[in-house]
Amino acid sequence: MGCAGGTDAAEPDRTGPVRLAVIIGSTRAGRSGEGVARWFADRARARADLEVDVVDLADFDLPARYLCAVTPGVAAFIGRVERADAFAVVTPEYNHSFPASLKQAIDYAYDEWRAKPVGFVAYGHGSEGLYAIEHLRTVFTELHMATVRGRVTFDLLASDGGPPVQDGALERDAEAMLDQLAWWGLALREARAARPYVS
Numbered sequence: 001m002g003c004a005g006g007t008d009a010a011e012p013d014r015t016g017p018v019r020l021a022v023i024i025g026s027t028r029a030g031r032s033g034e035g036v037a038r039w040f041a042d043r044a045r046a047r048a049d050l051e052v053d054v055v056d057l058a059d060f061d062l063p064a065r066y067l068c069a070v071t072p073g074v075a076a077f078i079g080r081v082e083r084a085d086a087f088a089v090v091t092p093e094y095n096h097s098f099p100a101s102l103k104q105a106i107d108y109a110y111d112e113w114r115a116k117p118v119g120f121v122a123y124g125h126g127s128e129g130l131y132a133i134e135h136l137r138t139v140f141t142e143l144h145m146a147t148v149r150g151r152v153t154f155d156l157l158a159s160d161g162g163p164p165v166q167d168g169a170l171e172r173d174a175e176a177m178l179d180q181l182a183w184w185g186l187a188l189r190e191a192r193a194a195r196p197y198v199s
């Protein structure tokens with residue numbers, strides 16, 4: 001996989017609540033993604049079966065070009081992916097897909113994604129981010145991940161440009177997706193511990 005993969009980090013603790021990484025996919029100045037992620041992470045934190053880690057891509061110095069050394073920023077990002085048992089990716093729709101910042105980050109890890117579940121929270125201006133989700137499903141399938149069926153989607157134009165508030169249907173969607181991520185997160189954590197994942 002070239003020179004940018006892997007870290008020497010110790011194997012993380014795989015007991016207790018499922019470790020859910022909520023990834024903020026937009027790094028855009030003035031982004032809506034931060035508020036959307038906060039809304040979703042608060043819902044996840046209310047559950048006893050999940051331990052939440054918000055992974056904000058804007059916090060990592062990820063080089064725009066692949067370098068033949070793992071930079072501290074890349075190592076830090078890979079470490080957070082490695083520690084997680086499950087992922088919720090918060091993504092806007094950009095030109096009927098997901099942002100380049102998110103693809104760049106996804107491509108910096110490899111083995112650390114494998115045999116883990118991922119779900120999506122998506123939004124757009126005029127759309128609800130469904131193209132972004134479907135493109136991400138393809139990418140994460142290539143990385144040997146299980147994409148859950150549940151999803152949380154909304155149009156920012158219909159929610160005053162911010163994260164959704166007091167929307168019962170959206171909250172039910174979030175709970176259903178979190179149920180699926182918790183189930184798959186635990187099931188695949190146990191499976192990975194029982195036997196190595198196939199290559």
Ligand SMILES: Cc1cc2nc3c(=O)[nH]c(=O)nc-3n(C[C@H](O)[C@H](O)[C@H](O)COP(=O)(O)O)c2cc1C
Nearest residue numbers: 026028031032033092093094095096124125126127
């Ligand atoms: C480059 C770019 C392309 C966009 N393309 C779409 C699009 O195809 N469909 C859509 O519904 N919204 C589109 N939008 C609107 C964004 O979804 C909206 O601005 C959203 O707030 C972006 O998320 P962020 O604020 O977290 O970066 C686009 C925005 C940008 C910056």
